[in-house]
Amino acid sequence: MLVEIGQGTLLLTYVNNPTEPVETGDLVWVPVRKQLHAGLVMAERPEPPAGVPKQQLQTVKKLILKGAFSRVWRQLIGWCAEHTHTSQLQVLRTALPPGLLGQRAGNHKLPQGRRQLWVERQPHPCTQQDVTERQQHLLHCLDRHAPQGCWLKDLLQDSGCSRAPVENLVKAGLLMMEHRHHIAPEQPQLQPSGSGHTPETPQRLTPDQSRVLASLTAPTGLPTGGGREVLLWGITGSGKTEIYLQAAAFWLAQGRDVLILCPEIGLIPQLLDRCHRRFPDRVLSYSSHLSDGERRRTWEHCRHGGPWLVVGTRSAVFLPLARLGLVVLDEEHDPSYKQEAPMPCYHARDVARHRTQQDGACLLLGSATPSLESWRRCRAGPCQLLRLKERVAGGQLPAIRVVDMRQELARGQRTAISRPLRDRLETVCGRGEQAVVFVPRRGYSPFLNCRSCGEAMMCPHCALPLTVHRHHGPGAHHDVLRCHWCNHRQPLQTHCHQCGSRAFKPFGIGTQRVVELLQQQLPGLRLLRYDHDTTRGKDGHRRILEQFARHRADVLVGTQMLAKGMDLPNVTMAVVLAADGLMHRPDLRAQEQALQVFFQLAGRAGRGMKPGEVLVQTYAPEHVVVRSLVEGCYDRFLNQEMESRRRHGLVPYVRACLLRLSGASARTTANGAALLAAHLSPRLHHRRWTVVGPAPAPVARVARRSRWQLLLHGPEGPLPLPPGQELRSVLPRGVDLTIDPDPMHL
Ligand SMILES: Nc1ncnc2c1ncn2[C@@H]1O[C@H](COP(=O)(O)OP(=O)(O)OP(=O)(O)O)[C@@H](O)[C@H]1O
Ligand SMILES: [Zn+2]
Structure with a gap:
């Protein structure tokens, strides 16, 4: 039984309730130190654990929710635990909405719903007997529309069969049928506050978009149970979002759930509004913007009723959607899809891929600047590539102009706002158009x-x-x-x-400083700031973007969040204020990531009828990142980068794993890192893996804790690491270990 107590989660053993026996996957009340706590039944065993007398065990008090967690969902948790070298408990902590477990007897209101019959494939059929044509048809319907199972009434309706063949299949051991609580979707969520949505009809697709949608929704001929992976590489403004929505409509119409993931919380409000307009009553959201109660409600809705369209951030990938048909990762290249801490250090793309394979669903990765990893999967085969090379309105990509800051300096210009920038901003805003200015850092300096x-x-x-x-x-x-x-x-x-x-x-300069400088140099300009500090609170992002969309400001100055998703036709100018910081970070992926951000940002300009322009200030105009941006050659950059990584034996051609240690004492932490390296080296060497370090982490102390790291490199394939417990047993007391497989920062 998994029970959450205070900050921690424990695995405890109980005697089953004799009058109302519970099973794996049920949510139940159990006594812990004289109080009732909610617990999740993880496994049933015939005997108590070794050394624990049965009479010392307490008894399960009461069932809260039957079949709260499906077999397939528990398999996903198990897979993720193994894949990230974490315990199932830790994965569950990430995967469950806050407060689902825990001691909240009073306010633990889970919707109860009506009891109805649920049908799913028997996981381990024990017979091989022949089935009739009718039964075959039933199984086919089930596999096609609901590989994870469905309500009996839906299956009967879908297949046009009566109940008798279903019951015969149950008798034959091919299907299982049980009572579950069915919650009708009376109150699907929760329109965002204060927004009445006018319904919206789908847009007429351009020929390019139609082609992409047709290949997405074409029958694959894949055997049931297999998944499918597609990379949609479409330049900025090519209408990817419209394709997501129409693909979602296709799967929803088949009774399948759809999950759209965004890398950043700031992107959710706009997308959510569009989804609400397109699919009234079908839409749920899941992100840290929501209260614990709202997240729990989304979670509950996912298990019942539907089909749903859920829009969420990274952890939404774990929602217990029963009939998943499509998962979209928008801006799939974005590093925020990777959780760095706490463990499990999972990548939402990997979890989504596993889920879609498990459920026979489609994984759609969308980006204007695909990650090297996904591009490689396309070239190697498992991922299908679809491209959109034109903007929707036939509009041109904006022209890019580089301002060489060395020359500016030579002319005696010492400020961060170059003369050409000042002139262009004045002209553009004088015409009644708007500009966005990207500054990598927030604050004043x-x-x-x-x-x-x-x-x-x-x-x-x-x-x-x-x-x-x-x-x-x-x-x-x-x-x-x-x-x-x-x-x-x-x-x-x-x-x-x-x-x-x-x-x-x-x-140095941060967003605040840039606003101040612009104010001094162009006094008439109306400015807004868009960064972590100005977007606090539930509607922070929406508030600022709305003001800007209503033309309450001429220029929006912001950090990376500015580069993504914004679709405003009046924005005709995008500015990279200082390109160099991002390009020269000491990180293997620095160039790739810098170019991605610059392309994204450039894509904000000229999305309407008016042509756009981009201005990049840099001290290194001949740098490969700047050149690729100016020439609009993301493909070439990607291929060159890939070739260079292959030649030098770097990720993704090898695997990496980062072991991060932290502790209050600098000496003990360093000592722990050395002990761990000594413990691992022989074993890793044996498998052709190498250990780099131990070395202090790039930021060697955070919040009074020292940080050290070991970087492991080896051939592709499984990580040859012993279980986390064994690794931790080597470490001195007070030293924590985080295992990060396939780290984003190297
Ligand atoms: N078929 C269509 N007909 C008319 N307008 C369209 C069509 N498809 C998309 N649009 C419009 O074109 C604009 C750009 O589309 P969208 O935002 O989907 O592009 P995108 O590829 O997601 O861009 P980015 O990667 O930059 O976010 C939007 O305003 C959208 O409403
Ligand atoms: Zn600090």
């Missing part, structure tokens, strides 16, 4: 230097400089220092703690 000794102000808890944030009061402003990693805040000091000097200078 990324760090504060002492002018006398050069010392940067560091966070007292982390090995990182503090960021300057400016607060504007009436008529005055004051600065505070903040750590973006541990949230530490402190007032600006008046003198340097190293040399006593009072001369401080903020270094």
Whole structure:
């Protein structure tokens, strides 16, 4: 029994309830220290665990929900645990909505619903006997429309059969049938607050879009049970979203559920609005914007009724949708699909792929700038490639102009806003059009230097400089220092703690600073800021985007969230204020990711009838990333990068795994890393894996904890790691270990 107590989750053993026996997958009440807690039955065993006398075990109190978790869903959790080297408990903690387990007897209101008959394939059929034609037809209907099972009444309706052949199949051991609670979809969720949606009809597809949709929905001829994977590589503004929606309509019409994942919470409101307009009553959402109760409700709805269209972020990939037909990963290249911490360090794309294979569903990966991993899967075979090479309205991709900041400097221009940028912004906004300006960092400036000794102000808890944030009061402003990693805040000091000097200078630029500079240099411009600090709260993203869409501002200055998904016809200019920071990060994927962001950002300009333009400020105009952007050659970049990775034996041609250690004591953590390396090396060597390190992590201390890491490299295939328990037993007390297979940052 899995029981959540306080912050932790435990696996406990109970005696089954004699009057109302419970089974694997049921949600039940169990006593823990004289209080009732909700628990999930994970497995049934004939005997108590070794060494535990049966009379010491307590008894299951009461059933809450029969069959709360299906066999297929539990298999998914098991697979994910194995794949991420995590316990099933930890995967469940990520996969379940907050507060589903736990001690909440009072407010634990799960919808009860009516009891109805549920039919599914017997997982291990024990007979091989012949079936009649009618029975064959029934099995075929079930496999095609509901491989995970369905309500008896739906199956009868779907197949046009009577109940007798179903019962015979149950007798023959090919099907199983049981009572479950069926919750009618009386109140599908929850339209976003304050938005009355006018229904919307599908758009007439362009010939290119029609071709893509036709191949997506064509019968595959795949044997039942197999999944299918498609990469939709469509340039920005080529109408991918419309294809997602029409593909969703196709699967919904067949009674199958559809899941659309977005990499970032800021993208959800717009997409959700469109889905609500297109499919009133069918739409659910699941992201951390929702309250615990709302998330639990979505979860519950997923198990019943439907078919649903769910829009969500990463963890929505675990929702218990029973008849999954289509999973879309929009912006599939986005690194936010990977969970870095806490464990399980899973990639939503891998989980989605496994699910779609399990359920005989379609996985649709959409991007204007596909990841190297997905591109490789296309070339190697398992993934089908569909392309959209034109913008919907036949509009051109915007022209890209590079401003060489070295020349600007030589001309005596010392500010971050170059002359060409100032001129273009003035012209564009003077015409009544709008611009977006991308700045990689938020805040006023990324760090504060002492002018006398050069010392940067560091966070007292982390090995990182503090960021300057400016607060504007009436008529005055004051600065505070903040750590973006541990949230530490402190007032600006008046003198340097190293040399006593009072001369401080903020270094580098963040979004706040750019707004201030633009205000000074183009006083008439109306500006809005779009970053983590200005989009707090439930409707934060929607609020700012709506203001901008209503032309309450001429320029939107923001971080990466600006680059994604925004579809505003009046935006004709996109600006990369400082390209260099992103391109030169010490990371294997730095170039690929920088180019992805730049292409995405460029794609925001000129989406309507008016042509767009892009301006990139950089000190390295001849850099391969800048050149690829200017020439519009993402393909070429991808192929060259892939060839270079192959030649040098780098991911994705090899596998990697990062072992991250952290502990309060620097010495003990370093010691732990060395012990772990010594323990692993012989075993890994044997399997042709190598250990790089131990080394301090790139950020060697966060929130007062030291961080070390071991990087493992080896041939493709399974990770030759012993179980996490064995690894942890090598470590000194107080040192934590995170296992991150296929890490995004190398
Ligand atoms: N068949 C169509 N007819 C008319 N307009 C369309 C059609 N398909 C899409 N559009 C419109 O074209 C615009 C761009 O489409 P969409 O946002 O789907 O592109 P996208 O490929 O998802 O772009 P990005 O990758 O940049 O987010 C939208 O305003 C959309 O409403
Ligand atoms: Zn800190």
